Amino acid sequence: GQQVMQIPQYQHVQEGEDFTTYCNSSTTLSNIQWYKQRPGGHPVFLIQLVKSGEVKKQKRLTFQFGEAKKNSSLHITATQTTDVGTYFCAGRSGGSYIPTFGRGTSLIVHP
């Protein structure tokens, strides 16, 4: 079955440092979504990428979808304490209409 690997599992950064989390799929994806879950909260949709090589930005967040549509990354520039949380990718391959979640990357920002 489809697998979506996400690394790292945890990342500690000092406030102001950059942060990146990576997702890799065992199969070509139709699309990939990114979600953020704050501690004690629920996953909140951030963005969806569909096209090969697509890059989207939301303020300090940059999302990329690989040319082969098998990998994706989320990069945060100059982290802030409000960025704390777990970031999940969720990818869907053509054979399923249910996205598969990566295990998530927990970001801890030290002031």
Next chain:
Amino acid sequence: DTEVTQTPKHLVMGMTNKKSLKCEQHMGHRAMYWYKQKAKKPPELMFVYSYEKLSINESVPSRFSPECPNSSLLNLHLHALQPEDSALYLCATAGGIPDTQYFGPGTRLTVL
């Protein structure tokens, strides 16, 4: 803010109790989901309803029984649960941007 609501926020139940979790959405979405999430883990899909019909059951034990009374409501009936069923139960809907899921705030369930 969320347009998907879930009640109750917290639930503590014994192994012999019967309880229900409720989810309501007013987004007009036709797909509704139940997920189970353990601490430090991703959401784990349990059930999918599409147009009020159960379309996916991810081999969930029969002590969990879903119900979709109408396009806005989704219930999860619980009976004879085990302590290992303690988790955050999330409802989600999808319909706008394809595949994008909108999660409710969840019900934090503790089984004693």
